Structures are given as C-alpha cells and as structure tokens.
Amino acid sequence: MKPRAPRNRTLTLTEDERIRLSRKLLRVPQEWTADAMADRVIQADLFDVLDQLPEQFADLLILDPPYNLDKQFADRKFGRRSHDEYLQYLESWFPRLLKVLRPHASVYLCGDWQCSAADFQVMAKYLKVRNRITWQREKGRGAQNNWKNCCEDIWFATVGNKYYFDVDAVKQKRRVIAPYRENGRPKDWQETSEGNYRLTCPSNFWDDISVPYWSMPENTDHPTQKPEKLLAKLILASSRPGDLVFDPFLGSGTTAVVAKKLGRHFTGIEINQEYCRWALKRLERAETDTTIQGYRDGVFWERNTLKKPPRK
Numbered sequence: 613m614k615p616r617a618p619r620n621r622t623l624t625l626t627e628d629e630r631i632r633l634s635r636k637l638l639r640v641p642q643e644w645t646a647d648a649m650a651d652r653v654i655q656a657d658l659f660d661v662l663d664q665l666p667e668q669f670a671d672l673l674i675l676d677p678p679y680n681l682d683k684q685f686a687d688r689k690f691g692r693r694s695h696d697e698y699l700q701y702l703e704s705w706f707p708r709l710l711k712v713l714r715p716h717a718s719v720y721l722c723g724d725w726q727c728s729a730a731d732f733q734v735m736a737k738y739l740k741v742r743n744r745i746t747w748q749r750e751k752g753r754g755a756q757n758n759w760k761n762c763c764e765d766i767w768f769a770t771v772g773n774k775y776y777f778d779v780d781a782v783k784q785k786r787r788v789i790a791p792y793r794e795n796g797r798p799k800d801w802q803e804t805s806e807g808n809y810r811l812t813c814p815s816n817f818w819d820d821i822s823v824p825y826w827s828m829p830e831n832t833d834h835p836t837q838k839p840e841k842l843l844a845k846l847i848l849a850s851s852r853p854g855d856l857v858f859d860p861f862l863g864s865g866t867t868a869v870v871a872k873k874l875g876r877h878f879t880g881i882e883i884n885q886e887y888c889r890w891a892l893k894r895l896e897r898a899e900t901d902t903t904i905q906g907y908r909d910g911v912f913w914e915r916n917t918l919k920k921p922p923r924k
C-alpha cells in the first residue's frame with residue numbers, strides 16, 4: 613500500500629487488526645434467527661444465504677447493489693450489461709429478499725441513471741413506490757461529448773400503506789436569503805450568532821451531501837462508499853430507535869455504522885472479507901464517536917454552513 617499524506621484520514625488496518633477483526637466476523641450463523649443476526653456483519657454471498665434469511669425481521673431495508681457499470685469490487689468485477697440483463701439480475705434476488713420485511717417496513721434502492729429504470733420497474737412490481745430522491749453527489753468524471761454524470765437516484769418504497777416516516781427528524785437548516793420580519797421579529801426563521809437560519813422540510817433533491825473523501829474520518833478505500841449523512845437521512849426518516857435496519861450489500865459498512873450511531877439495530881451482509889473488516893473497525897469507532905458529518909443538534913446543515921467540531 614502507498615504511504616498516505618499526513619492529513620489523509622482514510623481507514624487503514626494493521627495485520628494484527630485484520631486477524632482480530634476476522635474473528636469478530638459472522639460467516640454462517642449457527643441458526644438463521646433475527647437475534648443471532650442482530651448487530652452483526654455477516655461475510656457471505658447473498659445468493660447463497662437468501663433462502664435461509666428469517667421472515668419479517670427488518671423494519672428498514674437499504675439496498676445499494678452494484679450499479680450497471682463495469683466496477684471492480686476488490687477481487688470481483690461487476691460487468692456492465694443490457695437493461696434487460698440488469699433487470700434479470702435484480703429479479704434474481706429482489707423478490708426473494710422481500711420476505712424479510714415487516715408489514716410496515718420501508719425500502720430504499722440506490723442506482724444511477726443507467727440502472728434507475730430497472731430499479732423503478734422492480735420496486736413498482738413488488739412494492740408501493742413513494743418517491744425518487746435525486747442525490748447530486750458532485751463528484752463525477754467530465755466528458756467531452758456528454759453531460760458529466762454527477763447524480764444518483766434513491767427509490768423509496770413501502771410494503772403497505774401504513775408505514776413510518778418522521779419528517780421532523782430530517783429537517784434541514786438553511787441560510788435565510790431574504791430575512792422577513794413581522795413586528796420586528798423574525799418570521800419562521802431564527803437569528804443566531806452563527807447566522808440566520810430556517811428549518812425546512814426536506815425535498816427529494818439532495819444537494820447537501822458530498823461523497824466521502826480522503827480527509828474525512830469516515831473514508832475507506834471502498835470504491836463506492838456512501839456518505840454517512842445520506843444514510844442518516846434515510847434511517848432517521850424511516851425507522852424508529854431500536855428498529856432493525858438490514859443491508860445485504862454492506863460494502864464498507866456505512867448503513868451499519870449509521871444505524872449504530874443513531875440507536876438502531878443492524879444486520880449487514882457483504883461478500884468481501886476486507887470490506888467486512890473495514891465495517892467492523894468503523895463499528896468499533898462508533899462505540900465512542902457517534903458524530904455524523906453534516907448532522908448536529910438533531911438537524912441537517914446545508915453544505916459549508918456547519919462550523920467544524922473540534923478534531924478528535
């Protein structure tokens with residue numbers, strides 16, 4: 613591994629940590645019960661274990677599968693395919709996974725424009741689609757003969773019409789551009805020493821979250837790591853404290869880490885052992901550090917408005 617720059621905070625593991633964390637990994641649970649799987653990272657191929665998963669154990673399902681792109685995940689490559697073939701890939705596991713959902717559960721499925729149509733098709737076939745969130749993730753490779761690809765979609769669906777959604781938990785703190793006063797008092801906004809802000813209901817366009825980068829403590833070398841702030845919004849809106857959040861494509865562990873920081877239970881499945889170890893190390897850190905960049909005092913802050921907390 614190349615030496616890191618001094619301010620680079622990307623997670624690294626020593627050989628001793630690798631050995632220690634490997635022992636913490638669950639490979640095949642002794643019994644496939646919700647209790648045995650709660651708060652565990654399971655190293656497995658989802659396709660091998662799908663039919664053994666218990667019924668109705670998850671309140672929230674977060675799905676971040678490989679997108680329809682050529683992408684190397686450590687020693688495994690996911691190959692770009694036609695729309696129909698990607699749809700077939702989704703159909704090979706998505707319907708079989710739904711038995712894990714409780715009747716009031718919510719599901720989020722991530723993708724980019726190249727798989728979004730297939731994602732919608734499969735979500736609409738089996739669940740009640742409620743919304744499509746567009747996340748402007750900023751980073752993307754510029755192209756000479758096309759628009760730069762810098763957005764992703766997150767489809768939101770529920771099992772039934774009764775579901776949990778806590779809009780107050782995901783309010784956004786925005787700078788007030790035209791501070792309107794009534795009788796000299798701020799109308800619907802707050803005057804603070806840090807500036808003038810309004811608490812707003814979040815829309816389905818998210819432009820306040822950047823991808824993790826090397827100077828952020830949450831960063832790992834995973835090629836498609838999601839930001840903790842993004843997962844925090846999904847988990848806070850669609851689960852209660854104590855609920856169980858299930859992520860069967862766990863990657864570097866973001867869903868599990870954020871669930872733990874927010875007082876939810878989690879179960880994660882990931883095929884790659886090193887990614888599982890990164891997840892476990894992040895989970896250990898979350899025992900003492902529950903901060904989530906961009907989320908403080910129960911609100912989400914617009915990009916670049918939150919003063920940095922002291923460095924730990």
Ligand SMILES: C[S@@+](CC[C@H](N)C(=O)[O-])C[C@H]1O[C@@H](n2cnc3c(N)ncnc32)[C@H](O)[C@@H]1O
Pocket residue numbers: 656657658659676677678679685834836837838839860861862863864865866867881882883884887
């Ligand atoms: C898009 S990434 C998820 C990234 C994750 N959300 C994060 O924040 O790090 C998809 C992950 O699914 C894993 N994966 C792909 N196929 C799998 C399978 N059949 N069973 C379990 N994990 C799989 C890949 O190794 C990869 O880490």
